[in-house]
Amino acid sequence: MDKGVFANETVTLTERYSLQPIARQNADACFASCQDPDIHRWLPLPQPYTRAFAEEWCATGAEEFRSSGQGIHYAICDGDTMVGCISFKNVRWREDVVEIGYWLDASARGRGLATGSVSALADVAFARGFERVELRIATGNELSIGVAERAGFVHEGVLRSAGIIHGGRVDLGMYSRVTADTAR
Numbered sequence: 001m002d003k004g005v006f007a008n009e010t011v012t013l014t015e016r017y018s019l020q021p022i023a024r025q026n027a028d029a030c031f032a033s034c035q036d037p038d039i040h041r042w043l044p045l046p047q048p049y050t051r052a053f054a055e056e057w058c059a060t061g062a063e064e065f066r067s068s069g070q071g072i073h074y075a076i077c078d079g080d081t082m083v084g085c086i087s088f089k090n091v092r093w094r095e096d097v098v099e100i101g102y103w104l105d106a107s108a109r110g111r112g113l114a115t116g117s118v119s120a121l122a123d124v125a126f127a128r129g130f131e132r133v134e135l136r137i138a139t140g141n142e143l144s145i146g147v148a149e150r151a152g153f154v155h156e157g158v159l160r161s162a163g164i165i166h167g168g169r170v171d172l173g174m175y176s177r178v179t180a181d182t183a184r
């Protein structure tokens with residue numbers, strides 16, 4: 001696939017939930033959610049996670065990321081309220097490979113919303129011509145591993161010392177779904 005950009009479009013999950021491209025209006029929710037130590041435990045977000053950072057990231061950073069072809073950040077929305085974030089990132093356009101990353105606000109966990117969002121975005125990727133969708137998950141992140149498994153991703157192995165979080169270097173489990181999976 002030639003280098004491209006992701007469309008600035010909403011992905012509908014259900015009547016209640018959707019994935020909406022991150023924009024300025026998400027800054028307050030993003031700032032509030034990203035105070036959660038569980039998010040900082042597994043993702044190398046800025047510390048402290050300031051309101052100024054959230055505003056810049058939502059208002060301009062996310063659109064620059066999308067329009068430059070690096071990927072796209074979506075707000076996981078319950079109605080109009082942002083309750084999480086999910087992204088296409090590390091896009092390898094020429095190889096038709098893309099990675100998904102995600103977090104949920106603490107209040108939105110435990111109801112399958114991350115699993116549903118990851119499944120839906122993988123389907124979006126395949127519909128757009130990608131052949132392989134990857135998740136890289138720290139080997140100790142049991143809740144995220146559960147998401148990968150429920151969303152039908154296959155554990156391929158461990159990338160040793162491949163990740164960096166605030167706690168230091170970590171091994172990353174490599175999970176994938178590929179187009180051939182649906183033909184099995």
Ligand SMILES: CC(C)(COP(=O)(O)OP(=O)(O)OC[C@H]1O[C@@H](n2cnc3c(N)ncnc32)[C@H](O)[C@@H]1OP(=O)(O)O)[C@@H](O)C(=O)NCCC(=O)NCCS
Nearest residue numbers: 038039042102103104109110111112113114115137143144
């Ligand atoms: C990783 C993270 C998004 C997982 O959130 P989660 O709420 O556990 O995942 P889901 O939204 O898929 O919900 C799954 C839970 O809901 C339950 N559930 C209820 N209804 C469900 C449904 N219809 N479908 C799937 N699961 C459902 C599942 O049984 C599971 O509960 P369990 O863990 O007690 O078995 C969250 O823990 C998080 O934001 N962590 C911090 C950031 C992070 O680690 N990001 C990932 C980096 S790789």
